Amino acid sequence: MTDAASLVPINLLPFVLTALVIEITPGPNMTWLAVISGLEGRRAGFAAVAGIALGLSIIGLAGALGAAALFQTSSALYETLRWGGVAFLFYLAAEGWFSAGRPQEMQTGSYCGYFLRGLLTNLLNPKALLFYIAVLPSFVAPQQPVMHQTLMLTAAYVAVATIIHSLIALTAARLEPVLNDPRRERLARRTLSAVLALVAIWFALTTAQSGR
Known part of the structure; x- marks a missing residue:
């Protein structure tokens, strides 16, 4: 029992609470999931949630193996990643805007x-x-194995994020019957696409500040 307990990171609970606060703060994932789930339904939302979870897991594993340090020391790599993310968000916003009103x-x-x-x-x-x-x-905590803690905390973060994202998908999916009317659907799609474009701008500004 003692050995098993020692494998649990000492700071797991405060870390989970921190991850929870971060995840309930509006951001690209939250906005995009609301768009997908509200307009396309629960199953589409859950498919997106699964992709987000895998992406967070891959980045967390890369960070645990030291790839994150490379981005931290290379401004060129960081800027490439940052602007790639901004461009992709704008692409999603533009696609949603121009697809409104189509069959x-x-x-x-x-x-x-x-x-x-x-x-x-x-x-x-x-x-x-x-x-x-x-x-x-x-x-x-320095008194516990660093790699083991990093992997466990990464898994905890992905779990918290996935729970929050699933709740967003379920909540937004309830709006799908309301949006079945073509006019309401068109208005909602363009409104949410505009919000997603604003999130992309916010994303570009805040990540630039964080990267300094």
Whole structure:
């Protein structure tokens, strides 16, 4: 029992509370999930949630193996990642805006497509990488194995994020019947696409500040 307990990071609970606060703060994932789930339904939202979870896991594993330090020391790599993420958010916003009013079969994507978009959005998310660089290490206790703690805290963060994202998808999906009317759907799609574009601008400004 003692050995098993010693494997649990000492700072796991405060870390989980910190991750919870971060995840309920509006950001690209939250906005995009609301768009997808509200307009395309619960299953599309969950496909996106799965892609986001995989993306966060890959970045967390890369951070644990030291790749995050490379981005921290190379401004060129960081800027490439940052602007790639901003461009992709603008692409999603533009696609949502210009697809409004088209026939429904032209608007609905595959679940695999939503999964891949969720994955790509987070692989191009420098804020997620910065979380693993700046926030997670502060919860690592020197008296316990560093790699083991890092992997466990990463898993805890992905779990918290996935729960929050799933709740967002479920809540937004309840709006789908309301949006079945073509006029309401068009207005909602363009409104949410405009919000996503604003999030992309906010994303560019805040990540530039964080990267200094």
